[in-house]
Amino acid sequence: MSNVFETIPERLRAFIEAQHVFFVATAPARAVGRLNLSPKGLDSLRVLDERRVVYLDFVGSGVETVAHLRENGRIVLMFCAFAGAPNIVRLHGRGEAIEPTDARFASLAALFPPADGARAVILVHVDRASDSCGYGVPLYEYQGERSQLGAWAAKKGAEGLVEYQREKNAASIDGLPGLRWAAKTER
16 A cells, blocks of 8 residues: 655654665656666665755766756655565655755765765755555665775775766766766866
């Protein structure tokens, strides 16, 4: 049975905050562009209030979410119960990528433990929250966070991360603009 809400009720907030992984989906405005679906973890999500969530976006080989949000803002986050009672929660809304050059970045990034490789904070303005049964989601046991991303970013160092983002994060796979600063920086 599905329930739909205009805001994030307290019981959904508690469920969301207990999850170790979530999924983010975005799409370009045009019908021929590629959809994007990304798993997220590493204690990277915070519920700010009944209408806003933020998550820390890490350097990656692509920049689809940032590019799609810059183009049209549409986003959905999905949380699944892999332990305990079955449940799936989706948060639909409008998102924006807040890059380190944005005045809001420092205060939002401070909500998270220090992390090498953070390239943006994604702020989602939720206009629809829903939950459903989750009966088809398998049970899994959480074993811990992976350390590879932080180690990779630390090994790259600040200069290496900048160069990597210039190369990989200035545009999406469909050619949409990605990180603002990466596209503007001379090589």
